[in-house]
Amino acid sequence: MEDFEGARKDAYAIGDLQLHTGIWTLDDALIWGGAVQGDACNGERSLRIRNKGQVTTTFEINNVTMVYLKHALFGKDAPAYWKIQIASSESDFKDLSGEITTSTYSLKLDSFAVSDTGKVRIRIVKLGGGRLNIDDVVFKGSGDPGIVVGARGTPESHPEPQQASPRNAMRGNDAPPISGDNSNLLLGNPSNATIDVINYTNYLIDHHYFVLSYNRDRGTPNWVSWHLDETNITGAVGRQDNFAPYIGIPDSWYAVSDISYAGSGFDRGHNCPSGDRTSSHTANSATFLMTNMIPQAPQHNGGPWADLENYVRDLVRSGREAYIVMGSYGRGGIGNKGRIETIDDGKVTVPERVWKVVLLLSSGEDDLARIDKNTDIIAVDMPNSNDVNSHWKSYRVSVDYIEQQTGYDLLANLPKKVQQTLEESIVVHF
Numbered sequence: 003m004e005d006f007e008g009a010r011k012d013a014y015a016i017g018d019l020q021l022h023t024g025i026w027t028l029d030d031a032l033i034w035g036g037a038v039q040g041d042a043c044n045g046e047r048s049l050r051i052r053n054k055g056q057v058t059t060t061f062e063i064n065n066v067t068m069v070y071l072k073h074a075l076f077g078k079d080a081p082a083y084w085k086i087q088i089a090s091s092e093s094d095f096k097d098l099s100g101e102i103t104t105s106t107y108s109l110k111l112d113s114f115a116v117s118d119t120g121k122v123r124i125r126i127v128k129l130g131g132g133r134l135n136i137d138d139v140v141f142k143g144s145g146d147p148g149i150v151v152g153a154r155g156t157p158e159s160h161p162e163p164q165q166a167s168p169r170n171a172m173r174g175n176d177a178p179p180i181s182g183d184n185s186n187l188l189l190g191n192p193s194n195a196t197i198d199v200i201n202y203t204n205y206l207i208d209h210h211y212f213v214l215s216y217n218r219d220r221g222t223p224n225w226v227s228w229h230l231d232e233t234n235i236t237g238a239v240g241r242q243d244n245f246a247p248y249i250g251i252p253d254s255w256y257a258v259s260d261i262s263y264a265g266s267g268f269d270r271g272h273n274c275p276s277g278d279r280t281s282s283h284t285a286n287s288a289t290f291l292m293t294n295m296i297p298q299a300p301q302h303n304g305g306p307w308a309d310l311e312n313y314v315r316d317l318v319r320s321g322r323e324a325y326i327v328m329g330s331y332g333r334g335g336i337g338n339k340g341r342i343e344t345i346d347d348g349k350v351t352v353p354e355r356v357w358k359v360v361l362l363l364s365s366g367e368d369d370l371a372r373i374d375k376n377t378d379i380i381a382v383d384m385p386n387s388n389d390v391n392s393h394w395k396s397y398r399v400s401v402d403y404i405e406q407q408t409g410y411d412l413l414a415n416l417p418k419k420v421q422q423t424l425e426e427s428i429v430v431h432f
């Protein structure tokens with residue numbers, strides 16, 4: 003069985019890798035972070051394939067009659083499409099299966115019958131969609147398979163990944179305007195954050211595609227605010243996965259890095275989602291700065307939280323626009339290693355609760371003037387826990403409730419009577 007444990011490949015670039023069963027060629031595929039990064043795996047690691055990547059055995063297997071493997075989606079990605087191929091010593095690769103759709107986040111076992119006799123090679127081909135995890139590949143047959151099962155991959159030849167270099171957030175032509183309609187802070191600055199470094203627990207950072215209040219002592223944002231419309235979710239680019247420290251953190255502060263969460267049992271959870279910024283590489287890359295991250299329980303991040311993000315994007319695709327604020331508070335979440343209060347040697351606080359407020363309008367102009375007491379609004383407050391309920395609607399609250407927990411003024415730029423009415427309500431449906 004090939005379980006992909008013991009070796010690693012840190013980049014998607016094509017390359018050969020010595021695994022337990024032999025040498026495999028990984029093209030637009032890697033083996034790296036495991037569950038801490040969002041991989042579905044039976045153990046510490048699994049194979050991850052993106053775009054139209056493929057993974058091929060360079061070795062041949064004798065007398066194989068069945069191939070078994072487990073597959074699942076990486077993180078909270080959209081469904082993935084793929085197939086498995088086979089090649090004999092005398093022929094090119096041909097399809098062993100039709101197109102397969104993977105739509106679950108937990109590993110599912112599938113089997114494939116092989117009619118070719120003699121020596122064969124196996125290839126897994128990604129056809130599109132979200133990133134795909136593969137684990138526990140088993141070759142079953144009769145007689146000697148011809149595989150010399152060797153030692154596990156050699157970690158010393160694949161050292162721990164180096165911390166990414168700090169980088170800035172660049173402003174592209176697709177960034178929301180600085181002020182006015184569609185700006186990220188149109189509804190207000192919830193905590194009156196400022197750019198004064200003395201204000202180290204409420205430090206204002208503008209990443210152009212979203213704006214946030216950063217807390218030096220927690221190593222996370224207090225809140226992140228952004229506008230969302232159809233121009234932001236064109237799908238022009240996919241996930242960049244280029245996590246990095248933010249170069250603009252004041253020199254005397256600790257800069258949380260892309261590897262600060264490694265081994266913690268928590269995801270690097272986006273505040274402004276990658277999926278809300280797919281109009282350009284610049285836009286999507288901004289969401290992978292660590293100033294946009296919190297330690298988020300994997301089942302929460304990939305479950306009801308992802309469902310809410312997708313729900314809002316679906317509304318936007320149907321003719322709406324949204325003003326969104328997300329934040330977190332408290333201390334101590336429940337991840338893959340139980341309840342933990344801090345990670346990265348105490349430099350990053352794990353929040354206890356995660357909240358979001360979404361104000362929805364029909365697409366249009368002069369947004370502040372169009373907001374009234376009948377405007378649709380969603381507010382949720384969820385535990386940062388793997389034990390979270392499966393549906394986000396179970397956690398609907400009023401905006402007033404979130405303000406009571408955080409001390410923020412979330413709709414400060416609205417007329418007082420409109421603000422009061424919207425903040426008291428709990429939207430049940432649209």
